[in-house]
Amino acid sequence: MAPGKKRPDNMNKPVTIKDLAAILHTTPSTISRALRDKEGVGSEMRNRIKALAKKMDYQPNAVAAGLRKGKSDTIGVIVPRVNRDFFSGVIAGIEEVAYENQYSVIICQTHDQIEREREYVETLLSARVDGILASISLETNNYDHFKKAMKKGIPLIFFDRIPGEMKVSRIEIDDYKGAFRVVQHMIENGYRKIIHFAGPDYLNVYRNRKEGYLAAMQKYGLPVEKEMIIYNNLTLEAGRESMKQLLDNDIVPDALFSASDYAALGALLFMQEKGYHIPGEFGVAGFSNEKFTSYITPPLTTVDQHSREMGRYCTELFLKERSGDKIPPEKIVLSPELLIRQSTQKTDKNFN
Amino acid sequence: MAPGKKRPDNMNKPVTIKDLAAILHTTPSTISRALRDKEGVGSEMRNRIKALAKKMDYQPNAVAAGLRKGKSDTIGVIVPRVNRDFFSGVIAGIEEVAYENQYSVIICQTHDQIEREREYVETLLSARVDGILASISLETNNYDHFKKAMKKGIPLIFFDRIPGEMKVSRIEIDDYKGAFRVVQHMIENGYRKIIHFAGPDYLNVYRNRKEGYLAAMQKYGLPVEKEMIIYNNLTLEAGRESMKQLLDNDIVPDALFSASDYAALGALLFMQEKGYHIPGEFGVAGFSNEKFTSYITPPLTTVDQHSREMGRYCTELFLKERSGDKIPPEKIVLSPELLIRQSTQKTDKNFN
DNA sequence: AAGGACAACACAAACGTTTGTGTAATTTTT
C-alpha cells in the first residue's frame, strides 16, 4: 500500500441528489421534492429520503439550484467602506433582515472609487444577485453601470448617497432637516458666526446638509459670507487644517457645524489646543453620530442617522421589489435625530 | 396595441453564450474560450466574438460557471458582529485582498450565537464557497459544524477568536504579550493594586489576556486577590456596574486593566463621576484600540490589534491553502501594539 | 362496477457554462 495515496474509503466527491436517488431506487425529482417538503411524495418515502440524506451527510448545492432557478438568493451590497460606523451599521441592519429571509449578502467596498464601483456592479450582475443595495462613491458622477443593472431588471436600491438623476428606489435620511435643526439649535444657544464644513456639492447628502445650514442661518437673519463655507474632505486632519487656515486668515467664527464628525473633531481639538473653551467660546457640532462623539470631552453634538434601521428598511424595500413586475420606485425618508450634547451648550454654566 | 404588454423588442432573457454561438455560426465552446482568452481560437474569430459580446451586452453567468467548475470564487466570512471596529477592520482587510484576487466575500454575523453560526456554516457550504474565514461566537463551545466544513476539504481559517481543540490554520495576535506589556507599563508607572476585567475563560483571547495580566503582576511581586479579577460581559454598562460594585464593597484599586475598551470606558466614566482623577488617582487601560479611545479625555491607553492586517493575512493564508493538497495548518501570531496614552500616565504633572 | 379524481412516483428537459476529444485544414519538419 503506497502511503500518501488518497484513501478510497472517502471518495471526496460530495454526495448528490442523484446518488441518493440511485440508492433508494427512485429519481432525483422525488428526492428534490422530498427534501424541500414539496408535495407529491408520500410520507414514508419522504422519511426514508430525509434519513438517508442525513446519514450520508448530503449537502445541497445552492449553485446548481441557483442555476436552475435563475436566482441565487443573494443580495449584493456596495458601500464606500465597510469600516465606518455608519456603513457598518447599515450593513448590520441589512444582514439581519437578509438572514431572516434566507438571503446571503455579498459585500463590496469601493474605497470611494468609481472604477471599483463599476467592477463590483459587474461582478454582482455576473453572480446573478437578486438585488443590489448601494451607496455611491465620492467619485461617482456617471451612473451608466447602475443603469445597466436596472435594465437587467434586478432590484436596485440606493441608500444615503444617492444618484440624483436616476428613477430608482431610495432610502435616505432628511439631511436638510437634520442640518437645519442642528444649526437652529446652535443659534438659539447664542452662536452667531457659525461656519460650515461641507462635502462635495454633487453628493445629495452634503448638498442637503449645506442647504439646511443656509436655511437656518437665513431664517434667523444671520449673514453667511462666502468664506464661512469650507469645502474639505471631511477627515479629522482636514478639519484641523481648515480651522487653522481660518484663524491664520483672521477669520474667527464662534461656532462650527461640520458635515462630518471627524472633521468636527479635528477642529475641536485644534481649537482646544489654541486655548479656546468649548462650548463657551466656540461651539462645535458634527454629523453622523460616530461612536466616539459621545465619549469625547466635551461630548459632541451631532445627528444620528439611524444606520441600522436604514439597512433594515433598505432590505425590506428590496424584498418588496423582488417580486418583479415593475413597482414604481419608492422613496423612504428617515428622520434624523438631533443629539444635543455639551459641545454646543453655551450656557451660563459654561461661562462661569 | 394593448398598453401594458411587455414590449417584445426587449425579450428579457439575458443573452447567453449559446446565443452568441448561434449568431456567429460557431459553438459555445469557442465562445467560451474566446471570451476568457484561452488558446484555441484564432484572432479574427476572437475579435468578432468579443465585439458581438459587447454589442449584445453579454453578461457572463458566474453561477453556471461555478456549477461547471465546482467552485464559486467566493469566500465566506463569519464574525460575531460586523459593526465593531475590530471586526469591520478585519472585514475591510479581507475584502481588499479578496478583491485583488477576484474573490467575492459573503459576510455572516452570528450575533455571538452558536445557532446562527451553525446555520451560516451550512449556508456557506451549500453556497460552495471556496473557503471560510471565521471568528467564533461567544457561545461556541462545540465545533462540530466547523469540523464538518473541514471534512469537506474546504479551507477553514480562524482569526482572533479560535477554537482551542481544532487542528486548523489560525491567525491571532499575541494577547498574552499585549496584556503583559500593558500591565507592566502600568506597574512601572506606579500603579500597584491593578484589577482586571476579564471575558469568559473558554475564549482564547480573554484567557490569554488574563494570563498576561497575571504574569506581569507576578513578575513584580504584586498580589492578585481573587476579587481583583472581575468577569463581566465587557460592555460599557458592565464596566460601569462592576466598578460601582467594587467601590460599594470597599475594594478600592488604583488601576484597571480591562480586556475591552468599552468596559474600560464605563469604569473610567464612573470613576470620573465619583471624583477620582484619572490618571492621577486611578489608571485605566483597555484593549482593542477602538476608535473612540484616542479621543476621550483622558485618551485611553490600549492595545492595537492590527485588525486590517489580520484580515489581509487571513485571506492570504486562504489563498495559500486553496490549492488543495492538505498543507499542514499554519499559525500566524501578530504582535500587538501597546498604545500608551494619558489614562495611565501617573506622572508628577498629573498630581500637581 | 364503471368513471373520474387524486396521490405517488418516474421521466426528461433545462438552466449556462467549461472542458476533453475529434477532425479537418494548414503549417512545419525532414
Add this chain to the structure above:
DNA sequence: AAAAATTACACAAACGTTTGTGTTGTCCTT
C-alpha cells in the same frame, strides 16, 4: 513531398439541481 505537428474549430458530455409532464395504481363517487 510525405510525415508530423500544429492550429482552429466543432461536438458532446457534464456540473447538480428544479419542474413540467407522463404513467401507474388506489380510492372515491354514483
